[in-house]
């Protein structure tokens with residue numbers, strides 16, 4: 001298991017945080033999700049590079065793309 005933190009500029013409030021936690025938490029291989037409206041960061045625990053790629057794709061799909 002590894003962790004990675006992403007910068008996600010579109011996080012503006014607690015509703016965004018809840019949406020991200022729900023959507024990423026439903027992905028297979030994701031063991032933990034933390035998100036913050038203060039830091040605009042998302043941290044995930046994941047099991048493989050494929051899961052990490054899906055996390056990024058999902059964030060983009062739901063309107064919270066990871067900053068380059």
Ligand SMILES: [Cu+2]
Pocket residue numbers: 011012013014015016017
């Ligand atoms: Cu919001």
